[in-house]
Amino acid sequence: MTNVLxxxxxxxxxxxxxxxxESIRSDPRLSLAGCCHTLTDAQTWLANGGHADAAxxxxxxxxxxGIDFIRTCAALPSPPCALVMTVFADEKHVLDAIEAGALGxxxxxRDSNYVAESIITAHNGGSPISPSIARQLLRRFQEPQAPExxxxxxxxxxxxxxxxxxxxxxxxxxxxxLSLSKHxxxxxxQHIYRKxxxxxxxxxxxxxxxxxxxxLK
Amino acid sequence: MLPRTSLxxxxxxxxxxxxxxxxxTLLLQFHQQRPVALEFVQAVVQDLPSDPNIQTAAxxxxxxxxxxxxKTGETLSSHARYQFDLNLATAPDRLWSIYIPTLEMAPAxxxxxxxxxxxxxxxxxKALPRYWGRPLLYRIPNNLLQxxxxxxxxxxxxxATWGRISEVYIAPFEDLEPSYNARHFWRVTFLQITAASAxxxxxxxxxxxxxxxxSTYNWFAGFSFSWSLHNLFFLTVHVPVSNxxxxxxxxxxxxxxxYTASIFSFRFLGENKPRWEKFxxxxxxxxxxxxxxxxxxxxxxxxxYGGFVWNLTMLxxxxxxxxxxxxxxxxxxxxxxYLLSLCYLLTLGTGLHDWSxxxxxxxxxxxxxxxxxxxxxxxxxxxxxxxxxxxxxREADQTTKDLExxxxxxxxxxxxxxxxxxxxxxxxxxAEERERIMRDMHDGVxxxxxxxxxxxxxxxxxxxxxxxxxxxALSDLRLMIDSLDDVENDVVVALGLLRNRLQPxxxxxxxxxxxxxxxxxxxxxxGPRRVLHFMRILQEAVTNSIKHTNATxxxxxxxxxxxxxxxxxxxxxxxxxxxxxAIQDNGGRGVxxxxxxxxxxxxxxxxxxxxxxxxxxxxxxxxxx
Numbered sequence: 001m002t003n004v005l006x007x008x009x010x011x012x013x014x015x016x017x018x019x020x021x022e023s024i025r026s027d028p029r030l031s032l033a034g035c036c037h038t039l040t041d042a043q044t045w046l047a048n049g050g051h052a053d054a055a056x057x058x059x060x061x062x063x064x065x066g067i068d069f070i071r072t073c074a075a076l077p078s079p080p081c082a083l084v085m086t087v088f089a090d091e092k093h094v095l096d097a098i099e100a101g102a103l104g105x106x107x108x109x110r111d112s113n114y115v116a117e118s119i120i121t122a123h124n125g126g127s128p129i130s131p132s133i134a135r136q137l138l139r140r141f142q143e144p145q146a147p148e149x150x151x152x153x154x155x156x157x158x159x160x161x162x163x164x165x166x167x168x169x170x171x172x173x174x175x176x177x178l179s180l181s182k183h184x185x186x187x188x189x190q191h192i193y194r195k196x197x198x199x200x201x202x203x204x205x206x207x208x209x210x211x212x213x214x215x216l217k
Numbered sequence: 218m219l220p221r222t223s224l225x226x227x228x229x230x231x232x233x234x235x236x237x238x239x240x241x242t243l244l245l246q247f248h249q250q251r252p253v254a255l256e257f258v259q260a261v262v263q264d265l266p267s268d269p270n271i272q273t274a275a276x277x278x279x280x281x282x283x284x285x286x287x288k289t290g291e292t293l294s295s296h297a298r299y300q301f302d303l304n305l306a307t308a309p310d311r312l313w314s315i316y317i318p319t320l321e322m323a324p325a326x327x328x329x330x331x332x333x334x335x336x337x338x339x340x341x342x343k344a345l346p347r348y349w350g351r352p353l354l355y356r357i358p359n360n361l362l363q364x365x366x367x368x369x370x371x372x373x374x375x376x377a378t379w380g381r382i383s384e385v386y387i388a389p390f391e392d393l394e395p396s397y398n399a400r401h402f403w404r405v406t407f408l409q410i411t412a413a414s415a416x417x418x419x420x421x422x423x424x425x426x427x428x429x430x431x432s433t434y435n436w437f438a439g440f441s442f443s444w445s446l447h448n449l450f451f452l453t454v455h456v457p458v459s460n461x462x463x464x465x466x467x468x469x470x471x472x473x474x475x476y477t478a479s480i481f482s483f484r485f486l487g488e489n490k491p492r493w494e495k496f497x498x499x500x501x502x503x504x505x506x507x508x509x510x511x512x513x514x515x516x517x518x519x520x521x522y523g524g525f526v527w528n529l530t531m532l533x534x535x536x537x538x539x540x541x542x543x544x545x546x547x548x549x550x551x552x553x554x555y556l557l558s559l560c561y562l563l564t565l566g567t568g569l570h571d572w573s574x575x576x577x578x579x580x581x582x583x584x585x586x587x588x589x590x591x592x593x594x595x596x597x598x599x600x601x602x603x604x605x606x607x608x609x610x611r612e613a614d615q616t617t618k619d620l621e622x623x624x625x626x627x628x629x630x631x632x633x634x635x636x637x638x639x640x641x642x643x644x645x646x647x648a649e650e651r652e653r654i655m656r657d658m659h660d661g662v663x664x665x666x667x668x669x670x671x672x673x674x675x676x677x678x679x680x681x682x683x684x685x686x687x688x689x690a691l692s693d694l695r696l697m698i699d700s701l702d703d704v705e706n707d708v709v710v711a712l713g714l715l716r717n718r719l720q721p722x723x724x725x726x727x728x729x730x731x732x733x734x735x736x737x738x739x740x741x742x743x744g745p746r747r748v749l750h751f752m753r754i755l756q757e758a759v760t761n762s763i764k765h766t767n768a769t770x771x772x773x774x775x776x777x778x779x780x781x782x783x784x785x786x787x788x789x790x791x792x793x794x795x796x797x798x799a800i801q802d803n804g805g806r807g808v809x810x811x812x813x814x815x816x817x818x819x820x821x822x823x824x825x826x827x828x829x830x831x832x833x834x835x836x837x838x839x840x841x842x
Contacts, residue, residue, distance in 0.1 A: 087695075088695055088698045131710060131714050131716070132717075166710055167710075167713050168712050168716035169713075173732060
């Protein structure tokens with residue numbers, strides 16, 4: 001029997017939150033760990049020992065940004081698979097979230113039937129990606145960096161996958177073109193997301209050392 | 218108080234008087250240095266038995282006054298012997314000497330029949346030594362002078378028929394030596410220094426000319442060299458060629474002086490005188506040719522013609538630049554042409570003197586004087602040219618600094634202007650973009666929302682239809698946001714964004730999408746506006762296929778080069794496997810919209826139908842744009 005994934009919802013819009021809860025409850029592979037409407041609620045929920053395998057996080061919250069919660073989650077020993085919910089999947093919001101530690105995003109749609117499937121896919125190592133985000137990722141990883149930063153870089157296969165995403169190819173088409181399984185392609189994407197998160201944390205640490213904010217001795 | 222103009226006149230003419238007085242004093246001193254000695258002011262002309270064919274300067278036994286000049290006399294001669302009597306009460310107890318300040322041209326001196334110095338015999342195959350202008354001092358050996366009568370004889374060998382001798386002095390050596398030394402310095406050493414200085418000045422000016430690339434310096438260098446040569450020719454005693462040839466060289470050096478001085482002056486004053494220059498060249502060539510021919514025919518005529526006609530011509534040619542210089546000075550009152558005018562006048566004055574000496578019209582015993590104007594003239598000319606050079610350098614330096622400053626200022630201005638323009642451009646771009654987004658919002662989402670509100674008010678339509686419309690509005694909004702992405706002139710990136718939006722719609726309709734997209738050349742100026750129109754056209758094409766053709770497959774292909782309406786384009790083609798009718802929607806309103814968008818975004822659009830009435834939509838970016 002497969003494990004049931006517990007899911008936390010952080011969404012300020014009551015209607016959307018209700019719809020999401022229904023989607024999760026209706027899928028036997030998922031269980032609802034909690035539902036918070038503010039950042040403070042969510043932080044308190046965590047502080048009180050709350051645990052989830054996955055978290056659906058809205059970015060625009062009444063008392064802060066969902067990105068802060070993603071960071072809090074990322075700092076946990078066993079962080080939940082954080083997914084950002086966005087109406088437009090615009091690159092700025094999504095990339096900020098990925099840098100903070102999110103492993104994907106979900107488009108807010110009229111129909112929420114896809115939500116359960118997306119959570120399971122993301123948890124199993126597959127992450128969605130749009131061409132514009134793929135292009136931004138390529139740019140980020142191609143920026144010249146100081147040798148002492150020693151930040152992670154993309155493998156040639158990861159770069160190849162991203163280039164095909166930029167051209168609008170689906171995972172299935174990319175897998176076919178590169179003779180890979182679809183699962184491998186999605187794994188590549190998730191690796192890239194993780195690398196970006198690690199990279200941005202590495203940059204932050206490097207900058208902190210440079211500024212004397214961190215003492216390595 | 219005198220007005221400034223009067224002061225200037227006094228200053229100029231006062232300094233001219235001082236200049237002339239200084240030169241006059243210099244010249245006078247040759248004659249002021251008379252030694253304390255016995256001075257022979259008359260002599261008895263003796264016959265020369267050794268050479269009966271040569272006519273003497275005067276009838277044998279005739280007493281003549283010294284200085285004696287036999288060019289001015291009627292007698293033609295090339296040789297004279299002067300005899301002086303000296304009665305001494307006692308024999309001299311120290312060294313005595315004979316001092317002859319000047320003679321023309323070669324001497325031989327005897328005391329009591331004993332040869333003291335000079336040229337007792339002359340080699341007829343060699344040129345006559347040229348001592349003119351040089352003072353002569355001969356020591357008299359002890360015991361040669363006796364108490365009582367002593368006979369002193371001086372032979373003078375002249376060139377052609379022009380001979381002369383100055384006063385003759387006899388006295389203890391130490392009484393005569395200072396006068397001899399002073400005269401020797403001014404008549405020989407000083408002129409040698411001058412000639413060497415003129416040559417060095419010429420080299421220096423040539424260098425300046427090379428640096429400045431200004432021919433004025435080169436012409437002045439030529440002037441200096443010719444003057445140096447002229448003086449050297451004059452100073453040479455033993456010449457390597459015949460005297461006639463040597464005289465020709467002096468004449469030609471004088472011609473070169475006149476020519477270079479004239480051209481130098483023209484260049485200096487900025488005067489353009491091509492006809493005068495040509496006339497000078499023609500005169501020099503023709504006159505010079507006559508001189509050369511004459512030198513072969515009759516050396517006497519050469520000297521007569523050269524001394525009179527040629528040198529006078531040179532004086533005339535030399536007068537013209539002096540006139541121009543004076544005229545320039547009278548107009549501009551500048552110190553440079555003032556000094557140059559003075560120098561020209563000095564040179565012309567001494568030149569006129571020398572011409573009168575040579576022609577026998579003037580007093581001949583001062584000898585030639587023009588070479589003495591070399592030093593002040595060349596020093597003044599050189600100083601002015603150096604000043605001109607330094608001024609030009611300073612001006613060039615200043616000009617360079619000015620240019621650098623102006624370039625810097627201009628660079629700053631351009632930078633500021635660029636910044637301003639960029640700010641304006643950005644402002645304009647922002648305004649344009651804001652306007653576009655507003656228009657799109659109004660036409661697209663705004664219109665759809667208003668329509669939906671109306672429907673809600675009238676409850677005309679079903680909830681499902683409203684939901685579809687709202688979904689369409691949301692899709693439109695997403696497309697607009699996608700269009701704001703910087704696609705970096707890459708159509709494929711725009712296509713990628715579009716597919717991301719189309720796929721859910723296609724999935725919902727159960728239609729398979731053949732995505733045959735490959736790299737395309739960059740499209741210049743692929744801004745958000747063009748991207749949005751391009752995506753909307755494709756979206757419309759896909760939507761029409763979904764709604765009206767019953768297609769199960771839709772293909773989107775890229776073409777790096779495709780002719781659309783006879784225009785080469787980077788194109789995207791949308792086709793389906795339906796039964797046709799994709800462009801028959803809404804009475805053709807969708808097609809009109811697509812055409813409008815294509816026109817607005819400068820895109821090429823074509824609908825190509827096959828025999829099954831299936832329509833292929835071609836959208837392209839003209840390659841030349």
